[in-house]
Amino acid sequence: MTDLNRALRPLYKNRRLFTLAALGLVSSLATAAYPxxxxxxxxxxxxxxxxxxxxxxxxxxxxxxxxxxxxxxxxxxxxxxxxxxxxxxxxxxxxxxxxxxxxxxxxxxxxxxxxxxxxxxxxxxxxxxCSIPNVMVVPVKSPWKTLKDIVDAAKKSPTAYTYGSAGIGGSQHLAGAQFKTAAKIDIRHVPYKGSGPAAQDLLAGHIDMMIDTGSLGSIRGGLLRPIAVASSKRLGVLPAVPTFEEAGTPMLASAxxxxxxxxxxxxxxxxxxxxxxxxxxxxxxxxxxxxxxxxxxxxxxxxxxxxxxxxxxxxxxxxxxxxxxxxx
Structure with a gap:
């Protein structure tokens, strides 16, 4: 090793240390700047x-x-x-x-x-x-007033009625499937690309029911009728609406x-x-x-x-x- 190289070694070492320190500072500044x-x-x-x-x-x-x-x-x-x-x-x-x-x-x-x-x-x-329990809703013009009305109609006319959902695997889909099993009825599933479009078709009468988590606005607006809530107790925001169990078909569903x-x-x-x-x-x-x-x-x-x-x-x-x- 030449005398020149020996003399420059501390500078190389200090330069490496400076580079590492600079990178650390940049990383810290990037984190501190978020977002x-x-x-x-x-x-x-x-x-x-x-x-x-x-x-x-x-x-x-x-x-x-x-x-x-x-x-x-x-x-x-x-x-x-x-x-x-x-x-x-x-x-x-x-x-x-x-x-x-x-x-x-x-x-x-x-x-x-x-x-x-x-x-x-x-x-x-x-x-x-948060979590939100599902609520069975029908259009306000629907003849159904109770869960028993729905069950009786579905048993009288199998496959004649439909329920909407936000899509395959959506909470409305699973709640509807649970309802079919619990009530021993056959209603048809109609999946949508989200519960918004499904709710629009429900309001328009293109489907018959939903067991939804986002319908309170339409309920308050007088557009949808709540039939039953899929929770262990009644909801504070819907105190007059029975649970599924109270209505005769025990089931729990929430999202x-x-x-x-x-x-x-x-x-x-x-x-x-x-x-x-x-x-x-x-x-x-x-x-x-x-x-x-x-x-x-x-x-x-x-x-x-x-x-x-x-x-x-x-x-x-x-x-x-x-x-x-x-x-x-």
């Missing part, structure tokens, strides 16, 4: 349903908390599967969130043969937002909603979103609006939601089997 551009919430259903309503309720306060615009993007198709397939291909940088549901992330793995995503490993759970990120999203991004979303759920305005939807408000840590999602995937295997819904 510095708009955030997108992917709703894998058409506009108008409960999932869409929840996303649009969260977007303004989340935008205020994060200091950047928050945009809701609907990507409907195949009972929420299409939008979820597209979501898992997004960058894990915290700028694309998924409004995950029990339909897409718990039921679909047992109903859809070619799912296109891993329900555990392709997601980074952030927070469970849950949460926020996830793509797999391998940095933990500090997950924690930031979890903290802000928990604050939003605790706010009086958002909490009341969710309650007005018939929801039980959630919250908690990301790890709690991860455990819940894993348990729900296992539980829904039995739910799907008991419902009699076919794998498609």
């Amino acid at each position: 510095d551009k708009p955030i997108k919430i992917v709703v894998p259903w058409a506009p108008g349903g409960a999932t869409d309503q929840i996303a649009r309720l969260l977007a303004p306060p989340l935008s205020q908390a994060m200091g950047v615009p928050v945009i809701v993007e609907n990507k409907a198709g195949a009972g929420g599967v299409v939008g979820t397939q597209l979501f898992v291909k997004e960058r894990a940088d915290g700028y694309t969130l998924l409004l995950a549901t029990s339909s897409t992330n718990a039921a679909a793995p047992h109903l859809v043969a070619k799912l296109g995503f891993d329900p555990i490993n392709d997601f980074t759970p952030v927070l469970q937002l 849950w909603y949460g926020i996830t990120l793509p797999r391998e999203t940095p933990s500090d991004v997950v924690q930031r979103l979890n903290t802000e979303l928990n604050k939003i759920l605790r706010s009086a305005e958002v909490r009341q609006k969710l309650i007005d939807m018939g929801a039980e408000v959630g919250g908690g840590s990301a790890s709690e939601f991860a455990g819940f999602m894993a348990a729900e995937i296992k539980r829904y295997e039995g739910v799907v089997k008991d419902s009699g819904a076919p794998r498609e």
